[in-house]
Amino acid sequence: MTDGPLTISGLDEIEERFDAFLIDQFGVLRDGKGPYPHAVETLRRLKQAGKTIIILSNSGKRSAENDRRLAALGFDPQSWDWFLTSGEVAWRILQAESRQLSSGIARKCLLISRDGDTSPMDGLDLARTDRGEDADFLLLAASEGDVHPLSFYEALLAPAAARGVPCLCTNPDKIMLTKEGTAFGAGRIAELYEELGGTVRWIGKPFPDIYATAREFLGSIAPEKICCIGDSIEHDIAGAAGAGLKSILVTTGILETATDADRQTLFAEHGATPDFILPSFIWSER
Template sequence: MSGSLTVSGMGDLADQFDAFLIDQFGVLRDGRGPYPGAAETLSRLKQAGKRIIILSNSGKRSAENDRRLAALGFDPRSWDWFLTSGEVAWRILRAESVKAKIGVPRKCLLISRDGDTSPLDGLDLERTERGEDADFILLAASEGDVYPLSYYEALLAPAAKRGVACLCTNPDKIMLTRTGTAFGAGRIAELYEELGGTVRWIGKPFADIYRTALDFLDDIVLDRICCIGDSIEHDIAGATGAGLKSVLVTTGILETVSDDGRRALFVEHGAMPDFIMPKFIW
């Protein structure tokens, strides 16, 4: 595509950068499991002496994702940090709790997946299952493959009516599942805004997660850091906003989108990748 250089794999790029921020879903794996060759490519990149952060719009905290990726056959030594939007949000909530020193714990309506409570673990918060009495909403994940959007509307409408703030820690509007795609937590957050609620977005393409990652890589200049992802709206736009180079892989959510369709998305989101790669291979 015009303006983006097409490369065949990471072997074409490794020497140009000292650090990589690599998306999880759509680059390393999908809802069924790892992409062929992804684990080997990640290990080879680390063996080449690169600093690697896996940067994910997962509402789960970092340690939960470390364990999950290792269980899929990825070598935990092949990344330096698995940084998730859930981890960034947890740190923000912890700092706010310490600063506020509130005597009575706030009630949080946690919307997560697979019974995951890690976004709240260790925080002085009380969990509620009802929008009617929540003090705030933590929107960490979607079960859009289980429940229709109307389920979330009924759950959230009472909170929106009361002006309860929502923290969305997974801005992805589409998620990859074992059976295909479904609406993600970002779509639920949009619904909350449509209901009149306010949302603070944490994760790609927003600044907090990039600020945290770059603090970790503070000894590396920006033009030697490259982001790799499958979403123009999140990965490529986020990299552009952070002043970083980027690679768009054509796996993941855009796998069936034509070249013309991708060009239209570049225009829509005001971001174009520096490189396009068919998949995360060496």
């Protein structure tokens, strides 16, 4: 839109324009404490309107793990067709690589995750190590930035960076929402690894792999009929623009306290402007 994004008060105003929605999880449907008001019902109403819905998340956990977690929070599992995570995309990439290598010797993986989660490497021909000194590659799936300072990760990763060990970051978010507020996310740790001299392959929004996987699932639905909903200009809105899709920016999540001027600055910084702005993930104010 040449005149900037159109502000809408509910999804009912534009849902007829689209056949499919790619919806972010954190910042749109929920925060670190639980679902946003109206989010459960809005997701249900959107699905009842006949839309194909993919929850598109920069979560290092695999799809099934997130399915269960969202359902446990009170969301109806029938409200979405697929919960596609960057962790799921990365797992499939690693599975394909393992088949190609098939040397019989498991690669040593330094997994950085959250709450002891090992799902990003479960079922793969990988051996876990806790040391950067002997890792063959790093799998950066999540951050415990609310537990450890950035210096903790610097000490852990510096030996691997010095050895030129490659890193796969499956959660590009630089800020994460926790029960206590915000903390640095896995994307910030990946940035740190690059600052230390390491190389990072980024999986998730705004990078192409996750959108290609989503488009494959959506089949023949035309790009102009697909709309992305997110709270991050850097990830959700820029990712949609790069994939040639329409987008809606919700002003909850990481931009909850941002002013209109703040948002305009971010639009310019990331070269991406949403088609619509929605105060929160709500079906209708009426």
